[in-house]
Amino acid sequence: MIRVLLADDHAIVLEGLRALLEGEPDIKVAAWTTDGTEVLKLVQQHKPDVVVLDLELTSIKGTEVITALRDRPAAPKVLVLTAYNDGDSLRSALDAGADGLALKTESPQQTLTAIRQVHGGQLVFPQAARRWIEGRGARTPGDLTPREREVWSLVAGGLTNPQIAERLGLSDNTVKFHVQHLFSKLGVKNRTEAALKYAHGSPPPGPPR
Amino acid sequence: MHDGPVQDIFAALSQLQVLDRSLAADPTAQQRAGQAVRLLERALGEIRNFIGVFRPPGFERRALGEIIEGLAVQHETLTDQAIELDLPADLGDCALPTKIAIYRILQEALANGHRHSGAARQRVTVDRRGSSLALIVSDDGKGFDPQRVLASEVDVGVEGGHFGLRGIQDRVEMLGGTFAVDSAPGRGTALSVTLPAE
Numbered sequence: 245m246i247r248v249l250l251a252d253d254h255a256i257v258l259e260g261l262r263a264l265l266e267g268e269p270d271i272k273v274a275a276w277t278t279d280g281t282e283v284l285k286l287v288q289q290h291k292p293d294v295v296v297l298d299l300e301l302t303s304i305k306g307t308e309v310i311t312a313l314r315d316r317p318a319a320p321k322v323l324v325l326t327a328y329n330d331g332d333s334l335r336s337a338l339d340a341g342a343d344g345l346a347l348k349t350e351s352p353q354q355t356l357t358a359i360r361q362v363h364g365g366q367l368v369f370p371q372a373a374r375r376w377i378e379g380r381g382a383r384t385p386g387d388l389t390p391r392e393r394e395v396w397s398l399v400a401g402g403l404t405n406p407q408i409a410e411r412l413g414l415s416d417n418t419v420k421f422h423v424q425h426l427f428s429k430l431g432v433k434n435r436t437e438a439a440l441k442y443a444h445g446s447p448p449p450g451p452p453r
Numbered sequence: 454m455h456d457g458p459v460q461d462i463f464a465a466l467s468q469l470q471v472l473d474r475s476l477a478a479d480p481t482a483q484q485r486a487g488q489a490v491r492l493l494e495r496a497l498g499e500i501r502n503f504i505g506v507f508r509p510p511g512f513e514r515r516a517l518g519e520i521i522e523g524l525a526v527q528h529e530t531l532t533d534q535a536i537e538l539d540l541p542a543d544l545g546d547c548a549l550p551t552k553i554a555i556y557r558i559l560q561e562a563l564a565n566g567h568r569h570s571g572a573a574r575q576r577v578t579v580d581r582r583g584s585s586l587a588l589i590v591s592d593d594g595k596g597f598d599p600q601r602v603l604a605s606e607v608d609v610g611v612e613g614g615h616f617g618l619r620g621i622q623d624r625v626e627m628l629g630g631t632f633a634v635d636s637a638p639g640r641g642t643a644l645s646v647t648l649p650a651e
Contacts, residue, residue: 260466264470
């Protein structure tokens, strides 16, 4: 069962989406709110698997909510749901470290699919996002140490630092150190970007586009 | 454009899909619900194609490079035409009127290049030249006769939010910049613009 928290300023959207999600056998709406400042409290209370969040919240920036969620242990997956299919939405979602982006200009069925995909550990972004991230980063993945490549593949697999530490038999701090170096070498800001880049530039490194 | 209609249609679609499920025992009613779903999805699809164009892209918040990157990504998402973006890492920011002008000009140039060139990709280069910023948008598509197009646009004015080559030229001259189009039928197109950075 996928437990979902919905946050959207538009009560009508919330109501419609809630009704739709409740009809799915594998999804349960754990909580919902029109107030962005409530999200963190509700996440603490209900521990949802996926947070579906509009970036255009009135009381607080959607990106701030995502960043705050990202810092928590056992952070839920975050799916941004927005009306705007533009570079600004895409960049905000990526910068904040969301797991995916769904559009209100697509059928709500697409949102359902995206919820299942991010829950399953996939990153759900338009193709253009990958190209964008691919173009960044001064260095090529060829500069990575074997350990950094290992860490990269696990980050791309959706593992948290503590999970990576356990898998590789390292301390949390060592993993943190590798992750920081990895991000700086790849020219990415966060795990989402590192994972998206992995999909294209994973070892052995492909030719530059 | 305000995003209100999108919120409403998205919410209505969600409700309709719930309704659609509960109508499994009544095929005629379900068919009607299905039709309504398709109509609303089509309306959303049409809105999708232009809603991004009308949202102010956060000129105060975002540096020039980010604004340009965003526009390139948007163009690729909407058109499937690839953009080769050449931006120096140390491009920095510029005065607000210049930033807005570069955004509008690039938007128009990309739209023109998509509508008329037939090229699979466009190349966008932005660079600092002394106290100026240079923008070059080029493709290896069909090309055209710039003098003829500029002359034909004199009386057209702004149409459907597009302001054409003439509009780009006017905007550049208003800010004291330079404007040049290098194109000919069969030879591709390069639009070059410089604007004072501050």
